[in-house]
Amino acid sequence: MKKSVASIMFFITFLSCSSKINFDKRISINLESCEINYNLENKISDNILSEIYIVGHAYGQPGKGDFFPERLTSYFNNNLDSDTENYLALTGDFVREASVENFLKVENYIKSNFNDYLISIGNHELNSNSLENYFSVFEKEFYFKEFENYLIISPNFSNPNWLPNKGQINQVNKLINNTQKDYVILLSHQLFWLNITNGDLVPNSDALLIDKLPKKPLDWIDSSKTKNFIVISGDYGAFGDKPFCKQDDNKLYIANGIGNTKKDSIIKIINKENSFEIIEVALEISK
Numbered sequence: 001m002k003k004s005v006a007s008i009m010f011f012i013t014f015l016s017c018s019s020k021i022n023f024d025k026r027i028s029i030n031l032e033s034c035e036i037n038y039n040l041e042n043k044i045s046d047n048i049l050s051e052i053y054i055v056g057h058a059y060g061q062p063g064k065g066d067f068f069p070e071r072l073t074s075y076f077n078n079n080l081d082s083d084t085e086n087y088l089a090l091t092g093d094f095v096r097e098a099s100v101e102n103f104l105k106v107e108n109y110i111k112s113n114f115n116d117y118l119i120s121i122g123n124h125e126l127n128s129n130s131l132e133n134y135f136s137v138f139e140k141e142f143y144f145k146e147f148e149n150y151l152i153i154s155p156n157f158s159n160p161n162w163l164p165n166k167g168q169i170n171q172v173n174k175l176i177n178n179t180q181k182d183y184v185i186l187l188s189h190q191l192f193w194l195n196i197t198n199g200d201l202v203p204n205s206d207a208l209l210i211d212k213l214p215k216k217p218l219d220w221i222d223s224s225k226t227k228n229f230i231v232i233s234g235d236y237g238a239f240g241d242k243p244f245c246k247q248d249d250n251k252l253y254i255a256n257g258i259g260n261t262k263k264d265s266i267i268k269i270i271n272k273e274n275s276f277e278i279i280e281v282a283l284e285i286s287k
Contacts, residue, residue, distance in 0.1 A: 021036070021038050021252060022228070022250045023038065023039070023183075023228055023250070023252075024182075025039055025275075026149055026183075026274065026275045026276070027039065027149070027183065027228075027275065027277070027278070028040055028275070028276075028277045028278075029252075029277070029278045029279075030277070030278070030279045030280070031243060031245060031254070031278070031279070031280045032280060033242035033243040033244075033245075033265070033280060034243055034244065034245030034254070034280075036245060036247070046272035046273045046274055046275060047272065047273070048081075048084055048270055048271070048272060049085065049148065049271050049272060049273060050084060050085035050086070050087065050115075050147065050271045051081070051084055051085070051268060051269065051271065052087040052089055052118075052152070052268065052269040052271070053076070053086070053087070053088055053089065053266055053267075053268055053281075054089040054091060054232055054234075054256075054266060054267040054269070055072065055088070055089070055090055055091065055094070055234070055257070055258060055266045056090075056091040056092060056093070056189070056234020056235065056236060056237060056255075056256055056257025056258065057092070057093045057094075057122075057204060057234055057235065057236075057237060057238045057257035057258055057259060058072065058090055058093070058094040058257075058258065059093060059094055059095055059096045059124065060072070060258060060259060060260035061238075061259055061260040061261075062204070062238050062239070062259060063096070064096075064260075065096055065260060066095075066096055066097070066102065067095075067102070067105055067106075067109075068094075068106075068109065069258070069260035069264075071258075071260065071264055071283040071284065072258065072264070072266075072283055073109075074283075075266075075281070075283045075284070076113060080113060080114075085115045085116075086113070086114050086115055087114060087115060087116050087117060087118065087145075088110055088113075088114045088117045088118075089117065089118040089119075089120075089152075089154065089187055089232075090106075090117065090118070090119050090120070091122070091154075091187050091188065091189050091232060091233060091234025091235075091257070092120050092121055092122020092123070092124070092125065092157075092158070092188075092189025092190075092234045092235060093122035093123065093124040093125070093189065093204070093234065093235065093257070094106055094119075094122070094124075094125070095124055095125060096124060097124070098124060098125050098126055098127035098133050098134060099127075099133060100133050100136050100137060103134060103136070103137035103138065104137055106137075107137050107138065116145075117143075118143040118144075118145065118152065118154040118187060119138065119141070119143055119154060120143075120155065120156065120157060120187045120188050120189050120234065121134065121141055121156045121157075121158045121189060122158060122189035122190075122234065122235060123158055123189070123207035123208050125158070126158060126208075141155075141156040142154070142155050142156060142164075142168055142171060144175055146179065146181060147271050147276070148271055148272070148273055148274070148276070149181065149183060149271070149272075149274070149275065149276045150181050150182075150183035150184065150185055150230075150276065151175060151176070151179045151181045151184050151185070152184075152186075152187065153172055153175060153176075153184065153185070153186055153187070154186075154187035154188075155168045155169075155171070155172060155186075155188070156168060157188040157189055157190040157192060158189060158208055159208065160208060160209065160210035160211050161209075161210070161211035161212075161213070162190035162191075162192040162208070162209055162211075163192055163214070163220060169220050172186075172221065173221065173222040176221065176222065176225065176227060177222060177224065181227075182227060183227065183228045183229075183230065183276075184227045184228070184229050184230070185229075185230045185231075185232065185269075186231045186232070187231075187232055187233075187234075188231065188232075188233045188234070189233065189234050190203070190208070190209075190233065190235055191203045191233045191235055191236065191255055192213060192214070192233070193217035193218075193231060193233070193246070193253050194213055195213050195214065195215050195217065196216075196217060196246060196248065196253070197244075197246055200244070201244050201246075201255060203235045203236055203255075204235045204236060204237075204238045204239070204257065205235065217231075217253075218251065226250070227250070228250045228251075229250065229251045229252070230251075230252045230254070230278070231251070231252070231253045231254065232254045232256070232267055233253070233254070233255050234255075234256065234257045235255075235257065236255035236256060236257045237255070237256055237257035237259060237265075238257055238258070238259035239259055239261075240259060240261040240262075240263045241263075242263060242265070243255065243256040243265060243267070244256075254267065256280075258283065264282070264283040265280050265281055265282045265283060266280075266281050266283065267279075267281070268280075268281050
């Protein structure tokens with residue numbers, strides 16, 4: 001599949017920036033909807049090694065979609081580069097109904113178009129609060145991978161406190177303590193960091209939430225090693241909301257998902273040998 005020159009990429013900027021991002025020159029961020037454009041002038045021009053496409057609420061229009069909407073699959077058809085390793089990261093609600101048939105559709109699409117994938121389970125992947133159908137197709141609920149410049153981790157946040165369970169929290173901390181990477185990207189479905197948004201952010205739903213959310217959303221992360229954190233959560237955008245971002249010194253939080261609207265966009269990470277870029281990509285149906 002060839003890259004489309006006409007594809008529209010919005011370079012990221014962050015809303016309501018009370019302080020500058022405390023990142024180094026290995027990362028550039030261009031997110032227009034959030035009004036963050038960081039380190040664009042010093043972008044390192046290495047060859048692209050791989051790309052990750054991060055999609056929240058991938059089933060599309062609430063209550064109507066059954067599979068990835070056309071504007072998403074059309075974008076992939078026109079833009080995935082067969083000369084580059086391509087990864088799909090699904091940040092929850094990638095099926096509307098948690099049937100084996102729907103999970104198989106997703107798995108077959110991934111295998112036909114991507115080298116590998118990561119999943120953070122959403123409430124729609126649960127069938128009567130069970131993952132039985134999910135596990136009949138997908139083998140695990142905890143994903144991670146080290147790339148050239150960062151570690152990416154995708155646990156299951158679909159719990160009553162919108163955090164991973166204790167076992168997965170231990171796994172997350174072990175990975176962070178063992179990695180030599182300075183950057184950690186954490187994928188979630190739930191907006192577990194809602195308390196730091198001052199009421200400016202409303203998720204697609206509050207499904208599963210029973211317990212109070214933490215005032216400090218990453219307090220469950222072992223702070224013995226200093227890392228730069230980027231959190232990307234998918235339970236947002238189903239009703240046409242543009243990406244929302246919140247920054248806090250060495251932490252950057254991004255909420256983004258799709259709903260089969262003209263405003264749909266996804267997050268893309270471009271991996272190079274000595275740097276990486278995070279950008280926002282608008283989805284448009286090819287004419």
